[in-house]
Amino acid sequence: VSEALGRTLKILVGKPGLDGHSNGAEQIAVRARDAGMDVVYEGIRLTPAQIARSALDEGVHVIGLSILSGSHRELIPAVMEALGDADVPVVVGGIIPESDVPALRAAGVAAVYTPKDFDINRIMRDIVALVAERHGVSTAA
Amino acid sequence: VIDVSAAPAILNLLENRARREEAAQLVREAGDGAGHIIGITGPPGSGKSTLLSALAKAWRAGGRTVAILAVDPSSKRSGGALLGDRARIEHDPADRGLFIRSMAAGERLGGLAPATRAAATVLAAAFDVVVIETVGVGQSETEVAEIADTVAVVVPPAAGDALQYMKAGIMEVPDVIVATKADLGATPGLETLGVPVVPTSPPAGVGELIAALDAHRASLDLVQTRLRARRAGALADFVSEYGESGLRALGGRRAARAFLSEQDPSSDGPTLYGLLVQRRWSAGVSQDPLRE
Numbered sequence: 001v002s003e004a005l006g007r008t009l010k011i012l013v014g015k016p017g018l019d020g021h022s023n024g025a026e027q028i029a030v031r032a033r034d035a036g037m038d039v040v041y042e043g044i045r046l047t048p049a050q051i052a053r054s055a056l057d058e059g060v061h062v063i064g065l066s067i068l069s070g071s072h073r074e075l076i077p078a079v080m081e082a083l084g085d086a087d088v089p090v091v092v093g094g095i096i097p098e099s100d101v102p103a104l105r106a107a108g109v110a111a112v113y114t115p116k117d118f119d120i121n122r123i124m125r126d127i128v129a130l131v132a133e134r135h136g137v138s139t140a141a
Numbered sequence: 142v143i144d145v146s147a148a149p150a151i152l153n154l155l156e157n158r159a160r161r162e163e164a165a166q167l168v169r170e171a172g173d174g175a176g177h178i179i180g181i182t183g184p185p186g187s188g189k190s191t192l193l194s195a196l197a198k199a200w201r202a203g204g205r206t207v208a209i210l211a212v213d214p215s216s217k218r219s220g221g222a223l224l225g226d227r228a229r230i231e232h233d234p235a236d237r238g239l240f241i242r243s244m245a246a247g248e249r250l251g252g253l254a255p256a257t258r259a260a261a262t263v264l265a266a267a268f269d270v271v272v273i274e275t276v277g278v279g280q281s282e283t284e285v286a287e288i289a290d291t292v293a294v295v296v297p298p299a300a301g302d303a304l305q306y307m308k309a310g311i312m313e314v315p316d317v318i319v320a321t322k323a324d325l326g327a328t329p330g331l332e333t334l335g336v337p338v339v340p341t342s343p344p345a346g347v348g349e350l351i352a353a354l355d356a357h358r359a360s361l362d363l364v365q366t367r368l369r370a371r372r373a374g375a376l377a378d379f380v381s382e383y384g385e386s387g388l389r390a391l392g393g394r395r396a397a398r399a400f401l402s403e404q405d406p407s408s409d410g411p412t413l414y415g416l417l418v419q420r421r422w423s424a425g426v427s428q429d430p431l432r433e
Contacts, residue, residue, distance in 0.1 A: 057242060
């Protein structure tokens with residue numbers, strides 16, 4: 001997919017809000033690197049504005065947000081709003097009750113992962129497929 | 142054509158391997174930007190990112206616009222990269238005058254990413270200061286010296302004795318030496334290298350460092366510096382595309398440099414590159430001893 005995109009698939013990984021539990025985000029970041037992606041690891045305690053600005057400056061193809069603080073109903077839509085009309089898909093992982101998933105999807109989130117989705121390789125395949133679909137290229141490439 | 146808000150789109154274009162014609166066109170249009178291109182290099186963990194965070198803050202406070210190209214290594218195994226410099230550089234998301242872009246070095250070993258040279262050249266047309274932070278380098282990754290107007294080498298305390306500095310390599314390139322973590326002591330012998338040594342422990346020493354960088358830039362013949370950078374960049378692009386066999390077809394590195402120095406000094410990088418490629422064809426691939 002990176003070949004078809006013209007440049008290596010680039011993902012931003014970060015944690016919005018007051019949440020210092022970075023283990024999950026780091027696992028995702030390292031696995032994404034091992035899957036051949038360029039990973040901008042932004043760290044913790046980020047504001048939605050910081051995340052949006054970084055995503056645009058860095059020219060990432062996809063944003064992965066990790067959130068375990070319970071503030072996802074406020075922070076995730078705020079990130080989507082800060083991104084404005086930029087067409088960068090967002091996936092979210094963390095402690096997210098199933099009942100909140102429809103609201104996040106309605107806000108434009110492409111996928112939501114919880115600790116039930118422990119197969120990180122599957123998440124990576126999903127992310128590659130998501131970027132390929134948004135850019136109209138084949139995952140076989 | 143080129144302003145600070147266009148920076149993300151410019152980088153997306155320059156990094157795209159499928160849009161090289163457009164990229165070359167953009168480099169041509171940008172010409173020699175007036176921005177100060179500064180290379181910051183040094184071993185891993187020596188304090189490059191911390192220093193850069195303090196420098197960026199001071200430059201912005203002084204009203205200068207800043208673009209940072211932060212290069213990190215790629216995994217040899219997967220080709221992927223974990224780019225962590227951005228997390229260490231403080232930035233205000235509402236400030237358009239500070240642009241940070243993380244770049245993966247890919248398979249290149251010189252400390253730069255494939256698009257770094259072109260990016261620095263183009264951004265220098267829009268920003269007052271363009272900083273290239275190289276991957277943490279060892280003793281021989283000195284490519285940044287070919288593109289930057291001013292190179293600052295970061296040396297942490299107790300980094301070895303004078304013998305380390307008599308070896309060729311990274312200590313051949315500095316215009317300014319930054320002795321970081323100065324509160325923890327110094328590395329002896331640095332002052333014998335004949336370039337300014339600035340001890341820092343941010344925020345202490347940052348003002349002095351900016352003054353030293355500015356003084357170096359003021360002492361430069363910028364036209365000559367940029368001409369050298371264009372020639373070196375064209376040759377590096379040629380070697381990364383055609384490798385050693387391409388270089389042999391030109392009669393070796395020395396002959397290639399001589400050829401470049403005979404070309405019109407006003408030629409831009411993509412034109413010089415094109416001339417090298419053309420010369421390779423006219424020299425004929427028969428000069429490749431592996432084929433004979």
